[in-house]
Amino acid sequence: MDVLAGLLEGPRARGAFMTRASFDPPWAVRVEDRAPLTVMLMVRGEAWVMPDAGERVRLRAGELAIVRGPVPYTCADDPGTAPQALILPGGECSYPDGRPLNGSMDLGVRSWGNRPDGSTVVLIGTYLMQSEIGGRLLDALPPLLALTTDAWDCPLTPLITEEIVRDEPGQEVVLDRLLDLLVIAALRAWFSRPEAEAPAWYRALADPVVGRALRLLQDDPAHPWTVASLAAKAGVSRAALARRFTDLVGEPPMSYLTGWRLALAADRLRDTDDTLEAIARQVGYGSAFALSTAFKRVYGVSPQKHRMRPKE
Numbered sequence: 001m002d003v004l005a006g007l008l009e010g011p012r013a014r015g016a017f018m019t020r021a022s023f024d025p026p027w028a029v030r031v032e033d034r035a036p037l038t039v040m041l042m043v044r045g046e047a048w049v050m051p052d053a054g055e056r057v058r059l060r061a062g063e064l065a066i067v068r069g070p071v072p073y074t075c076a077d078d079p080g081t082a083p084q085a086l087i088l089p090g091g092e093c094s095y096p097d098g099r100p101l102n103g104s105m106d107l108g109v110r111s112w113g114n115r116p117d118g119s120t121v122v123l124i125g126t127y128l129m130q131s132e133i134g135g136r137l138l139d140a141l142p143p144l145l146a147l148t149t150d151a152w153d154c155p156l157t158p159l160i161t162e163e164i165v166r167d168e169p170g171q172e173v174v175l176d177r178l179l180d181l182l183v184i185a186a187l188r189a190w191f192s193r194p195e196a197e198a199p200a201w202y203r204a205l206a207d208p209v210v211g212r213a214l215r216l217l218q219d220d221p222a223h224p225w226t227v228a229s230l231a232a233k234a235g236v237s238r239a240a241l242a243r244r245f246t247d248l249v250g251e252p253p254m255s256y257l258t259g260w261r262l263a264l265a266a267d268r269l270r271d272t273d274d275t276l277e278a279i280a281r282q283v284g285y286g287s288a289f290a291l292s293t294a295f296k297r298v299y300g301v302s303p304q305k306h307r308m309r310p311k312e
Contacts, residue, residue, distance in 0.1 A: 013176035017126040022118035028076035030083035045120030140199035152189040204248040
């Protein structure tokens with residue numbers, strides 16, 4: 001398993017918000033839902049995605065945008081179109097003046113907009129909760145990124161288009177997994193682009209020495225790794241690995257391992273009922289006390305308090 005796959009393995013969509021938006025111009029929607037990640041896949045027509053700060057993006061059919069929250073943004077047929085609807089946390093919809101929409105833009109199963117067969121159709125998938133593991137990846141992304149048709153060709157578009165409006169048993173799970181696949185494909189394409197500022201750990205995967213060490217840490221974080229044991233596996237000296245790893249990744253091997261172990265622990269605290277002792281063993285700590293001490297030092301709260309926090 002490579003590092004990108006590992007970071008995407010833990011945080012999985014669970015009951016993600018998925019909808020097919022269909023509009024005839026003029027149209028504009030203001031989004032203030034504070035979602036950690038939203039994906040927009042254009043099926044037909046064109047749309048502008050305009051964050052409150054930063055450059056706006058024009059999407060055409062076949063293109064995709066990823067918005068990293070919680071910063072608000074506006075989607076519209078034209079930058080000059082005033083918003084006609086406001087999307088709030090929890091999927092609540094209202095007019096810009098605060099009056100509830102009361103379903104006036106509902107078009108059927110997971111369909112929304114001002115016309116069922118509008119000239120603009122966009123498939124939208126929104127992750128509703130922040131994952132601590134996903135945070136390491138999200139921090140590497142710009143607030144808004146776009147993939148044009150010359151950068152990628154998404155084979156999932158026809159399947160998602162068909163599945164998003166189906167009302168079958170277990171359909172939410174199907175859509176969650178399709179959203180995960182779409183994000184993985186998009187991020188893999190994005191990180192390969194010359195204009196993308198890929199995180200240091202991702203660039204370091206191409207290095208024959210550091211890439212090997214990263215994969216070892218990723219595959220088995222519970223192993224009692226030392227710089228010496230990593231160096232032996234990578235076929236270099238301890239000093240050479242420490243220097244090269246720090247230069248390419250931006251932090252020493254053991255510091256990276258600590259961050260990865262604690263991120264895993266944070267995610268499992270929120271998503272499982274495992275005891276702290278069990279989680280400590282799973283991520284490489286000798287006891288619940290040792291994990292608790294390290295966790296509080298980095299996250300500022302105890303594992304128990306982190307587990308009891310409302311999920312964002």
